[in-house]
Every structure is written in C-alpha cells, then in structure tokens.
Amino acid sequence: MREKTIPLTEFLRGKNLLHITSLNLSGQQLKKWPQEIFLCRNLRKLNLSSNQLDCIPKEISSLTKLRVLNLSNNRLTQIHTSVFGLQKLRVLNISSNKIKSLPHQLQNSSISELILSNNLLTSVDYTLIQGIERLVLSNNRIEQFCPDINLPALYHLWLTGNPCCKNGHICYCVKLPKLKKIYPYINETTAIQLKTQSIMSKNKIFISYSHEDEEWLKIVRVHLKTIENIIGGIDVWDDTRIKTGDKWKEEIDNALKNAGVAILLVSPNFLASDFITNDELPPILKKAESEGTHIFPIFVRQISKTVFLRSKLKDFQFLNAPEKPLRRCSDPDIDAYMGKLLDEIIDKMGL
Secondary structure, eight states: OOOOOSOHHHHHTTOOGGGOOEEEOTTSOOSSOOGGGGGOTTOOEEEOOSSOOOOOOGGGGGOTTOOEEEOOSSOOSSOOGGGGGOTTOOEEEOOSSOOOOOOGGGGGSOOOEEEOOSSOOOOOOGGGGTTOSEEEOOSSOOOOBOOSSOOTTOOEEEOTTSHHHHHTOBOOSTTOTTOOEEESOGGGOTTOOOOSSOOOEEEEEEEEOOGGGHHHHHHHHHHHHHHHHHTOOOEEEOGGGOOTTSOHHHHHHHHHHTEEEEEEEESHHHHHOHHIIIIIHHHHHHHHHHTOOEEEEEESSOOOHHHHHTSTTTTSOOSSOTTSOGGGSOHHHHHHHHHHHHHHHHHHTTO
C-alpha cells in the first residue's frame, strides 16, 4: 500500500484497518500517538518522524508485524522496552531525539539496522549491539569506540561527529570481523589510534594458485579488472606482482596479512604444492577464522574426492561443484561462474 500524508482520520475513513501495511504520519505536529495506529495490526512500516512525540506507548507491542519504525526528529528521551519485543522489527530510526542510553532489552531484539545519530549518547554498551549489522551513531557525545567483545554482525558503522573521532579513541580490530565500511573513512582520520599491529585492508584480494594453473589466474584477473575499472575499491594481488630484487617470501606474507578476500584456485597442482600447503594456506585459513577474511575457493581442475574430503578446505563453500571444475566447463559456463564470483565479492566487500 502506498504511503499517505493526508490526516489520519481522513485516510482511515471507510477502510479496513487490517489492510493497512504502511503509514506515513511525518510532520503532522503530533504530540500523542493516534490510537488508530494500534488497530492496524498488519502494519509493516510506520513513519512518525518530525513530530513532537516525547514517549513511546506500551501499546506499540500490538504491532507484531512491524518491520520498519521511524521516530526520528521527535522529543524522545528514552526508548520503551516494548519496541524491542517486536520480533519482526528490523529497522529502528530514532535519530535527532534526546536519547542518553539504550535499554538492555536491545540485546535480545531482532533489530539489524539501528539509527541513533544526533542524540546524547556518551558511551556504547557493546553487549547490546552484538546483533546489529548497520549502526549509525553520528553526532553524539561518544568519547571512545573500542569494543572489548566480538561484534560478529556489524558491517557498517557511522561515528562521524563524535569526540572519539577527534581524540583518536577508535579501535579497529578482530572484534569487528565483518566490518566493511566505517565513517569517517580510515584514510581520512589520521588521529585514529590503532591498537592492533595492523588493520586488514578490506579492499585487498589475494589470489592463491599453482603456477601450473596460470591460465586460470589470467581469466580470474580479467574478470576482477572489470570491478577495478567500473566500480573501483579493490586491490588485486598475486605473486606476479613480485618484482626482481624483492624478497618474495616477505612480499607474500605482507600481502596475506593485508587481505580481506582470498581466492583459491584449487587443483591437484594446488594441493601438491608444498609452499601453498605449508606457507600460504594456513595463514589464509587462520585469518578467515579470526579476522573474517572471505574465502572464495574455485575448482579449476578435478581432484580426488577422497583427498578433498581430508583437506582443510572441505568445510568451505566452493564457487562450483567438484565434479564440474572450470576445465570441464564451456566458455558461457565459465563466464557465468565468474559473474557469480564478482557478485559475491562485491556484496562481501560492500562495494
């Protein structure tokens, strides 16, 4: 149902309230919640932004199908705990209010996107946001953002306009394994103190392959080049970038440390390589477990099923099936697999 901005009583006249799934009551100078709202039991999206509301009534618990709630630009000083009992609620926008703290019930809510910009928060209780994927905390009074527990779901974070952005009290570390984007950007915030030895460059792609499979490296690189040219935001690395005079082992180690994505071109030659097995693969798998490096393994040639099931790669989801390696595919099939690879990389890297 299309959103309406006409007066609520006029909009509801003659309608079956159970048929209403979306209401836009933005900018209506409301000081109290219209009781008719709570009769719309199938409501999925509710916009009450830019009003004069100073509380959230407990009756909101009747809106069990609500998925998006926009209460931005009101006069709220706290969030009623009933909001966090809405099992379908995914997006809560409560920006531009006077919120000073978050209820502990947030920890068990189903909310994945929480917008809290322009409030009065001075700190963050990290235990409450472990399920949040997109968190907007811009323009509050937060002195530091240094998680001491894992935030496994968080991949977008906005902190611009907080004291922590000026005093350098922001830490990016393994506690944020899925973080794709943070605002302000790292390279624009020179005052940030990094409390880990290095930060994983989310835009670097490391390709591990056997030199006997170089033909497949060239194909993958051609397709990745389309991301570089059209979208940007990635840096592809493989050992062909090692120049004469470079310390090759050191170059590979540095590239591995900074990789947010690893593409593995798996074949008998790949599994037979002592260097890959002993030097490249272990740190890649370790980073996948501890830092959230995204692994994209691809069968380029068929390998023994028995050998594969005993390898360290058996638990990873491959781009293609073991019985259909790229060598057995037609050109259109290869292009289709490469298209799938690019789509997944673009999604994982937040491009």
